[in-house]
Amino acid sequence: MIPDKSNKDFVVKVQFIAIDDQGRIKKSDQNLIKFTEGTQIVDVHPFFESVITFFDHKSDHIKLDCVNMFDHSYDIEVITHKDNTGVIILRDRTDFYDRIQKIAQKRNESLIFNEVLELKNNMLHEKEAFKTKFIQNFAHEVRSPLTLISAFSSLLLKGELNLDQTKLVEAVNEQSDKLRKLMDDIIELSQLKKGKPEIINTPFSFLELIESIHLNFSSKISISSNVFEMSVSPDVPEFLIGDKRRIEQIISNLIENALLYNSGNKIRLEISENNRRAGKSSLRFVVHHQGLVPEDLENRHLVKDIEKIEPEGLSFSIVRELVDLMDGNISIKKIDKNSTQQIINIRVSFPLHNVEIPVKETKTAQQYNFTDKVRVLIADQNSTTQFTALKVLVSTGNFDTVVYKDPRELLEAVEKHEYDLILISSSISQIDALELIGIIKEFANDKNKSIPIIALTVRTSKEDIATYRKAGFKDVVKKPYTDDELLNTIYKRLNLKKFL
Amino acid sequence: MTSKKIVIVGSFGVGKTSLIRRFVDETFSEDYKVTIGVHILKKTVEIQENIVNLIIWDTEGTDDIEEIRKAYLLGTHGFIYVTDITRPKTYENLAAHKIYLNEQFGNVPIIAVGNKTDLLAKGSIAQMKEEMDFLDLLISAKEGNNVQRLFERMAKMLIA
Numbered sequence: 001m002i003p004d005k006s007n008k009d010f011v012v013k014v015q016f017i018a019i020d021d022q023g024r025i026k027k028s029d030q031n032l033i034k035f036t037e038g039t040q041i042v043d044v045h046p047f048f049e050s051v052i053t054f055f056d057h058k059s060d061h062i063k064l065d066c067v068n069m070f071d072h073s074y075d076i077e078v079i080t081h082k083d084n085t086g087v088i089i090l091r092d093r094t095d096f097y098d099r100i101q102k103i104a105q106k107r108n109e110s111l112i113f114n115e116v117l118e119l120k121n122n123m124l125h126e127k128e129a130f131k132t133k134f135i136q137n138f139a140h141e142v143r144s145p146l147t148l149i150s151a152f153s154s155l156l157l158k159g160e161l162n163l164d165q166t167k168l169v170e171a172v173n174e175q176s177d178k179l180r181k182l183m184d185d186i187i188e189l190s191q192l193k194k195g196k197p198e199i200i201n202t203p204f205s206f207l208e209l210i211e212s213i214h215l216n217f218s219s220k221i222s223i224s225s226n227v228f229e230m231s232v233s234p235d236v237p238e239f240l241i242g243d244k245r246r247i248e249q250i251i252s253n254l255i256e257n258a259l260l261y262n263s264g265n266k267i268r269l270e271i272s273e274n275n276r277r278a279g280k281s282s283l284r285f286v287v288h289h290q291g292l293v294p295e296d297l298e299n300r301h302l303v304k305d306i307e308k309i310e311p312e313g314l315s316f317s318i319v320r321e322l323v324d325l326m327d328g329n330i331s332i333k334k335i336d337k338n339s340t341q342q343i344i345n346i347r348v349s350f351p352l353h354n355v356e357i358p359v360k361e362t363k364t365a366q367q368y369n370f371t372d373k374v375r376v377l378i379a380d381q382n383s384t385t386q387f388t389a390l391k392v393l394v395s396t397g398n399f400d401t402v403v404y405k406d407p408r409e410l411l412e413a414v415e416k417h418e419y420d421l422i423l424i425s426s427s428i429s430q431i432d433a434l435e436l437i438g439i440i441k442e443f444a445n446d447k448n449k450s451i452p453i454i455a456l457t458v459r460t461s462k463e464d465i466a467t468y469r470k471a472g473f474k475d476v477v478k479k480p481y482t483d484d485e486l487l488n489t490i491y492k493r494l495n496l497k498k499f500l
Numbered sequence: 501m502t503s504k505k506i507v508i509v510g511s512f513g514v515g516k517t518s519l520i521r522r523f524v525d526e527t528f529s530e531d532y533k534v535t536i537g538v539h540i541l542k543k544t545v546e547i548q549e550n551i552v553n554l555i556i557w558d559t560e561g562t563d564d565i566e567e568i569r570k571a572y573l574l575g576t577h578g579f580i581y582v583t584d585i586t587r588p589k590t591y592e593n594l595a596a597h598k599i600y601l602n603e604q605f606g607n608v609p610i611i612a613v614g615n616k617t618d619l620l621a622k623g624s625i626a627q628m629k630e631e632m633d634f635l636d637l638l639i640s641a642k643e644g645n646n647v648q649r650l651f652e653r654m655a656k657m658l659i660a
Contacts, residue, residue: 046540046556049555053575063571065537066537066538067538068540097537100536101534108513108534108561112532115587116587119588
């Protein structure tokens with residue numbers, strides 16, 4: 001085939017330059033670059049300073065592609081002879097390499113962009129992981145003293161105190177409860193932001209729930225000489241299948257917001273049903289109050305960075321995440337210059353047939369007087385939580401307790417002595433509770449191998465509890481706990497008949 | 501007067517061309533233009549009363565040093581391996597590439613540099629220097645930091 005001469009790809013201009021044995025230009029056809037015959041080739045361009053070193057009294061043929069000189073790109077051949085003369089051949093391939101350059105430019109820019117993007121993404125993940133780890137460590141450190149404050153103030157309130165003392169301890173108890181809630185909120189929000197939400201769908205009486213909310217807030221709001229009104233539309237389902245705790249959290253937060261920003265004397269909650277579709281009820285909650293909420297409260301859910309959420313907006317941010325999980329939406333409307341409506345719509349399943357609601361567990365621990373004391377081994381290296389558990393158990397008069405903080409002594413004890421119950425903290429002497437239970441099961445005598453072992457831990461997500469159960473723990477008590485929470489769990493897991 | 505051939509190698513976008521421009525022309529451009537093939541520039545330096553012509557070969561960026569056209573590397577007296585301190589991919593194969601160059605070119609000096617220190621937060625260069633102790637020098641082609649020192653160090657090694 002005869003090449004089309006109009007296509008520039010096929011018209012490659014060539015120049016031949018003859019070099020003498022002294023490195024001078026002997027002859028050049030001047031097709032591309034004007035050379036003066038007799039001048040040193042090294043003086044033409046720095047490239048030739050390197051090329052001249054190839055002339056070393058030997059025959060050679062060296063090809064160098066895409067050498068850029070004088071704003072052109074050349075493919076160059078250097079032919080050397082034994083007499084130190086030679087020929088340099090230049091081929092002008094500027095058009096071709098310009099095209100290659102454009103392609104490479106796009107490719108490299110895109111690769112660098114992706115590389116930088118990946119780096120930024122990794123940095124964000126690292127930052128997020130650090131933040132989560134920090135929150136976990138912080139929570140872990142704070143929970144131990146908090147456990148002691150909650151449990152001891154609760155114990156004190158059950159004793160005989162005068163009026164002043166009761167008020168003081170009640171204040172301590174109330175503040176520690178608030179602190180517990182704040183801790184739970186921080187951890188919960190970090191979990192929600194990490195995308196690990198836990199929505200537990202179980203049947204419950206919705207009407208009972210809202211009655212209880214009404215009761216709680218009526219008394220709370222009446223303290224500030226305000227009135228709490230609630231209206232429930234008759235078409236609202238009596239029972240729902242959803243996360244009762246989360247729904248209560250959402251409604252309570254709306255009312256608490258109203259209470260916080262209320263400047264009038266009335267707060268009103270309206271509950272109605274928008275529609276029912278595909279086994280789900282779309283429920284609408286509207287809370288009215290006098291006064292305005294901060295302008296940015298509604299948009300605080302847009303703040304993706306936990307660090308930027310102010311404490312009073314923490315619960316609201318959690319609510320926003322929860323509402324999202326329930327296919328819902330949230331809005332705040334200014335009705336006039338001094339009155340506000342907070343509106344939430346969520347979609348929750350409702351039962352198509354009659355449902356059986358599980359019986360509620362009592363919160364306050366049952367009072368028992370054991371005839372035989374329960375022998376309890378506590379494995380905990382943290383003196384604060386160790387002391388808390390010890391004090392809670394001793395206060396009942398039902399337990400004989402022994403504490404170990406050295407794993408070797410602990411293993412010796414479970415081998416030699418008999419116990420009725422073991423309580424293990426998250427870790428002792430760097431040994432994780434999950435590892436420890438495995439070693440206990442291996443070294444314990446036959447009697448101790450069958451007794452209940454309960455974990456006292458801050459790790460209480462669904463996955464964590466499943467892991468503890470799988471490892472052999474009968475139950476898990478979440479830190480910080482109250483005396484009633486600890487005792488209720490223990491009584492639930494013990495064979496009580498044996499001690500009564 | 502002696503001439504020494506220095507080849508600048510490293511991944512694409514690390515600033516090899518900018519480094520040479522800063523050293524030879526004392527200029528800098530924010531625009532990134534991909535180098536295809538090789539550009540050759542020259543600068544004369546005086547080191548310990550020796551006049552040295554540095555013939556600097558600016559090669560096109562590649563992640564794999566073996567991809568550089570062999571003919572470009574003939575007669576090389578020294579290598580400058582340029583990395584971008586903000587992109588780990590540009591220095592993750594540095595050790596292996598240095599081994600390759602040593603195997604192919606014997607005792608030819610290699611200076612590994614981390615470019616773009618101007619992108620670091622103020623006061624963090626010392627810490628970065630400790631973290632990146634596998635690099636011989638941290639430089640900034642944009643601001644000119646350590647650029648002169650780099651080529652002078654190379655020239656000293658070449659005339660020693």
